Amino acid sequence: MKLIILVFILFSVVSCSKKALYTNLQYNHTSACEKLKSNQYEDCMSQYSDSYEDYTAKRQGTTLNK
Template sequence: MKLLCVLLSLVVLVGCSNRAVYDNIQLNQRNECFKLPPSQRSDCLDSIDKSYDEYRKEREEIVDDEVAA
C-alpha cells in the first residue's frame, strides 16, 4: 500500500508542468500580498508581477552562466 501511494505521488508530481508550479507559487505570493495593509500591498504585488516567460528567460540565463563558469 505504501509503495502504491509513493508511485501515485510520483505520477502526480511528474504531471505538474513547470508553468503550473510557477503559477501556483505566484498565486500563493499574491494571496500573501493581500494580507498586508493597503499601503504595502501595491509594492508587494509589483514585486511579484513577472510573467512565466520572463521568469523562464531569466532562469535559463542564470543556468547558462553557471554551466559556462
C-alpha cells in the same frame, strides 16, 4: 520512433508542470499580499508580477521583446 515520441511527451509534461507550479506559487504569494496594508500591498504585488515566460527568460539571462 516510439522512443522519440516518448521523450518529446516527457519534456512537454515537465515543461507544463513547471509552468503550473510557477503559476500556483504566484497565486499563493499574491494571496498573501492581499493581507497587507495598501503601501505594502503594492510593493508585494510588484515582486510577483512576472509571467512564467518573463521569469524563465530572466533565469536564462535573456529578455523577451514585448
